[in-house]
Amino acid sequence: MSSARGMSMKAKETLAFYLFLTPWGIGFIVFLMGPLLASLVLSFTNWDLLQPAQWVGLANYKRVLFGPSQFWLAMGNTAYYALILVPLSIVVALILAVLLNQNIILRRFFRTVFYLPATLPIVAVVFLWQWILAPSGILNEILGWFGIHGPAWFVDPAWIKPGLILMGVWAAGSGVVLFLAGLQGIPKYMYEASAMEGAGPIRQFLMITVPMLSPIVLFNLINGIIGALQVFTQVYIIARDNKAAVMAVPYLYHEAFGYFKMGYASAVAWIFFIFVMALTLVVLRWSRSWVYYEGEVR
The missing domain is CATH 1.10.3720.10 (MetI-like)
Structure with a gap:
């Protein structure tokens, strides 16, 4: 019983950890990692905000x-x-x-x-x-x-x-x-x-x-x-x-x-x-x- 209770407490602590980490993770993905990857893709394109992006490879x-x-x-x-x-x-x-x-x-x-x-x-x-x-x-x-x-x-x-x-x-x-x-x-x-x-x-x-x-x-x-x-x-x-x-x-x-x-x-x-x-x-x-x-x- 004590072992099961201990595992249950550990699982709760793990869940609480990820719940507290979730706001930071969402902000990191949306406001940092997302724009970072988007800029990497855009660096291989020709895009002026008005027309669709055109792939140009390493030209830039x-x-x-x-x-x-x-x-x-x-x-x-x-x-x-x-x-x-x-x-x-x-x-x-x-x-x-x-x-x-x-x-x-x-x-x-x-x-x-x-x-x-x-x-x-x-x-x-x-x-x-x-x-x-x-x-x-x-x-x-x-x-x-x-x-x-x-x-x-x-x-x-x-x-x-x-x-x-x-x-x-x-x-x-x-x-x-x-x-x-x-x-x-x-x-x-x-x-x-x-x-x-x-x-x-x-x-x-x-x-x-x-x-x-x-x-x-x-x-x-x-x-x-x-x-x-x-x-x-x-x-x-x-x-x-x-x-x-x-x-x-x-x-x-x-x-x-x-x-x-x-x-x-x-x-x-x-x-x-x-x-x-x-x-x-x-x-x-x-x-x-x-x-x-x-x-x-x-």
């Missing part, structure tokens, strides 16, 4: 990779943006976290201030930075105090990407919070023991702080790469008509919803997805040589 992929398009220009601009923004954001976030981890006055206030940009709506942030980086904006006015003639950040093609990078670094607050949590988890006795051996603050930072925070660096690195490669709103608002700042996701959006080339845009999306996935796997593989996990034996 050949056009993306080898045809006269702005795909490689968009990928180059996106890579430039991510290559500078991600390391710079990590370094700035780490330095700010180390400073905010000290016993200073108004420490909680400064922590809130530095995290605040990460909570603001991206459209509001873009309009704010359009005002700050305007040709006669506040930043150029401050530079003028030192005799520096500031550029037209979002007007001059040569300065659009640096302006976007500056705006991205300003929103590094989430990385600061993660680094702060990691710093507070480092045992103090490690610093005390190293100080007794004659290690100074810089050596302690390089030999203790950085290795102990390496898992968080990896997390911020992967999230930063994916986020930077998928940048859209800033570029769409600020420089959607400027070829100097055309990037992958805005380019995909314009091809799909500006020119109604759904098949071509789907091919762009899948090539971009493969690129991001491959880059992420390379970073994960590379991280084995520098990420330290407590208790790991090598």
Whole structure:
């Protein structure tokens, strides 16, 4: 009797598990897996939303990779943006976290201030930075105090990407919070023991702080790469008509919803997805040589 009752309870728990999982499963299939598979099929067709889709095989992929398009220009601009923004954001976030981890006055206030940009709506942030980086904006006015003639950040093609990078670094607050949590988890006795051996603050930072925070660096690195490669709103608002700042996701959006080339845009999306996935796997593989996990034996 007890065995049958136990099996009955196990069956009820299994049924409850699948019932609770069902809403997520339906949402995953309808809103993620379904559109994902549909875009894969559409990437082999020519479809403009108005006429029936026509099967064209690999023609869209050949056009993306080898045809006269702005795909490689968009990928180059996106890579430039991510290559500078991600390391710079990590370094700035780490330095700010180390400073905010000290016993200073108004420490909680400064922590809130530095995290605040990460909570603001991206459209509001873009309009704010359009005002700050305007040709006669506040930043150029401050530079003028030192005799520096500031550029037209979002007007001059040569300065659009640096302006976007500056705006991205300003929103590094989430990385600061993660680094702060990691710093507070480092045992103090490690610093005390190293100080007794004659290690100074810089050596302690390089030999203790950085290795102990390496898992968080990896997390911020992967999230930063994916986020930077998928940048859209800033570029769409600020420089959607400027070829100097055309990037992958805005380019995909314009091809799909500006020119109604759904098949071509789907091919762009899948090539971009493969690129991001491959880059992420390379970073994960590379991280084995520098990420330290407590208790790991090598």
